[in-house]
Amino acid sequence: MNLKSTFFGILIGLGLVLSAQAQENIRIGAMLAYGSEIENPGIGVNAEIPIMENLNLAPSLIYFIPKEQYGFKTNWFEISANANYYFLKQSGLNVYALGGLNYTHLKTSYDGKNIWGVTNDVSASEGRFGLNLGGGVNFPLGKITPFAEVKYVVIEDGQVVAGAGVKFNL
Incomplete structure (x- = not known):
């Protein structure tokens, strides 16, 4: 079996699972966020895919607004793959605990002149893997679901x- 047929088989299987889950209210959304370590707001996208009763797979991507301070520019984004477990489901209010994996990417650059007038263009980047722990609440209103959540990213220096x-x- 070659790589192309394996990849094609995985895509078909994923498509079947997602189409079977479509009746289970897959949700796709957008959010605003704030990171305590970068101390800046961010924008993001997320989804919720039911996999079992009261358990959803919840991938997300948050891009924090670049921050510039003292000539240094910081770019930061995170990708998360969480599981949301709903322990309270009442009409108008669904409360969940979340846990999952996190990848955070940070790039810092400096484009400026030093004290002698020489131009310095320096940059460094790093990626870190961590864990997410937190919770949230959904407010189902038919086809639209407003939500709020808080998580702690367990990585070096951590971030709320x-x-x-x-x-x-959908």
Whole structure:
């Protein structure tokens, strides 16, 4: 079996799972967030894919607004793959705990002149893997679901990320 047929088989399987789950209210949304370590707001996208009763797969991407301070520019984004477990589901309010994996990428650059007038263009970047622990709440309103969540990213120096937004049922 070659790589192309394996990849094609995985895509077909994923498509079947997602189409079977479509009746289970897959949600796709957007959010605003704030990161305590970068101390800047961010924008993001997320989804919720039901995999079992009360358990959803919840991938997300948050891009924090670049920060410039003392000539240094910082770019930061994170990709998360969480599992949301709903322990309270009532009409108008769904509360969940979340846990999952996180990849955070940070790039810092300096484009400026030193004290002797020589131009210095320096940059460094790093990626870090960590864990997410937190919780959130959904407010289902038919096809639209406003939400809010808070998580702690367990990585070097850690970061609390608070976010709020809206998800749309497909």
